[in-house]
Amino acid sequence: MEYDNLEFPEAIEELARTLGLEVPREESAGQQQQRRQSADLYDLMQQASLHYQSELKRHSQAIDYLKQRGLSGSTAKDYGIGFVPESWDYLIKRLGKNDRTQQQLESAGMLIRNDSGRIYDRFRNRIMFPIRDPRGKTIAFGGRVMGEGEPKYLNSPETPIFHKGRELYGLYEAKRHNKTLEKIVVVEGYMDVVMLAQHGVRYAVASLGTACTADHIQRLFRLVDDVLFCFDGDRAGRDAAWRALNNCLPALQNGKQVRFLFLPEGEDPDSMVQSEGKEAFEQRLAQQSQPLSEYLIDRLKAQCDTQSIDGISRYAALAKPLLEQIQADTFKRLLTEELARAVQRPVDQLFGQGGLNAPPPTQGNTTQKKPPKAQLSITPPRLVIAALLAQPSLAQTVTDEDLALVASLDERAVPFILELFQLLQQHPQLNTAALLDRYRDTPFDSALMELASYEFQAADKIAIEFQDAFSNLLKRARKQRRQTLIQRPLSTLSDAEKSFLKQFKD
Structure with a gap:
């Protein structure tokens, strides 16, 4: 249900507002306080937007810049485009006249507080683009420099009223x-x-x-x-x-x-x-323009020699994790078939019997057992990597303390495992295909492709196998560290090292 192109909750509030009614809410005291605080931030952001729009009219260099870019005054007005002068305290002087409003402006991402406690404006000497939510409330800004300068675009940070992963400009x-x-x-x-x-x-x-x-x-x-x-x-x-x-x-x-x-x-x-x-x-x-399916297939084929067996195997390994993300059953089945058709291979040959929920083959004896697939030789370090490829979110389940202990383990695969953890913890949005793409044409390429094809006991057991393998690494790291410490004189050990040794009983 939509009203004036608003989603349902916003539509209810908009209808109530036009009728002069208040939407009844069942809220805790904490929720009521949060709503009041958000209302204050919305008000400050709107005031900031009006100040910026006013400044644009007074600064000819900003007007000239927009004209040079081909932008008309009516379009600038329609989108609420403004300008902030070169000043460290422009907004502070106009809106942050007491501690409370300064704290609110800081919470809204408009002010920055340095290590010494000094506050200053985040945006200076920039064309300002207000970012509005579905109700038209200003929730953030994007600021663009005129001419040279870095960063070219500066965006508001995440705030209580702005979440960049949800909002879209325009x-x-x-x-x-x-x-x-x-x-x-x-x-x-x-x-x-x-x-x-x-x-x-x-x-x-x-x-x-x-x-x-x-x-x-x-x-x-x-x-x-x-x-x-x-x-x-x-x-x-x-x-x-x-x-x-x-x-x-x-x-x-x-x-x-x-x-x-x-x-x-x-x-x-x-x-x-x-x-x-x-x-x-x-x-x-x-x-x-290309349909998503066509673009996906073209991109995968460009990464593989689809005239060779090795290339076909790589193509399937890259495609499989992408397909597994798709919940739309009809689209998933049709894309699976199209991926196979693009390299002139049967679906079950490319993706296994049933082809990732594609219809099973109807010809021949479908009950005939396939020859057993050769199993990949797997060790705990390789299993950790294979699990991270299959479920990158597992990287978020490991503590820094445990990673530091594993880092002391003198094994060939450990540096790469640590690199993989760091990458996934810094970029939690990465999926299997994106990981494989990052390491394409590197010394790790072929090994990762092989590990990406490892078949776990069951999809819902990957986390368990990962925990078992990582626990094995921790156990070996503890043992190795113990061996190192007991060879040193007791007087040279720190309190933390002595405490570590006490965990072991002969």
Whole structure:
């Protein structure tokens, strides 16, 4: 159910607001306090946005910059674009006049406090793009430098009212200008969104300094059936597209469509729509974009020699973890069949009997037993790696203390295991395919491909096998450390080392 293109909870609140009613809530005292605090932050962010818009009118260099970029005054007004001067305390002087409001501005990500306790404005000398939630409330900002400078874009941090993995720049404006949205185009930058809108393409949004997440896709699929990603044609654009595809897979739904368009290298949606206009750009979207399935297959085939047995094996190993993320049964079955058809192999030969929930073969004796598959020689270190490849989230279950102990283990695989843990803990969004892609064409490539094909006893037992293997590493690390310590004079041992030895009883 939607009202004015709002999702259900927001629709109820919007209807109540127009009728002058208060939505009844069952809230704890803590929830009531949190709601009041959020209301204060919304108010401060709106005030900040109005100040920035006012400053834009007074600074000719900012107006000239936007004009040079081709942006009209009406578009800037429509999107609430503003400017913040070169000042360390612009917002503090206007909104942070006491400790309470300074703390609120800090909580909203608008002020920064250094180690010595001094506070200052986060944004200085930038074009300011307000980020609005589905109700039109300003919840964050993106600031762009004029000309040279780093970072080119500076975004608000995560705050109590802003979660960049959920919000999309321009979504509020797209819904406001379209009574019925049929499709949405996802682009990379704020200027792409506003310039497309200026030329009549009023259904573009942008993710906020991060790859489009499954939450983003689910939100878009609640509004439209067709989502199209439009990226620059350079390496960075193609890498961003692949990350978006990986994040799309768990959110795919039967009957929904995801497509990808790559612009000519050196072009972006901003420059493209200015040079060719709305009609040609929309024709490009319609005629040159690829369905997700086609893009996925092309990307995998480009990484493999599909004329060789080894290449086919690699192709299947890369495809399998991608397929396993898909919950939409019809789409998953059709994609499985298309992946097999693309390399002219039967589904069961490529992915095993049944082919990841694809229909089983109907010809021949389906009850005939297959020859047993040769098992991969597995050791505890290799099993740890194989489990992390199969379920990268397992990296979050291990403590820093245990990792430090394993780091002392003198075994060949340990440095790589530690590297893998660090990578997955810093980038928890990485999945199997993304991991394999990161190590492509490295000395670890072939070994990881082999471990990615390891067959665990059962999918729901991977975590147990991982814990057993990691416990084995810990046990060996403790034993090795004990042997090292008992060879040293007792007087040279620290209290922590003596305490460690006390754990062992002969």
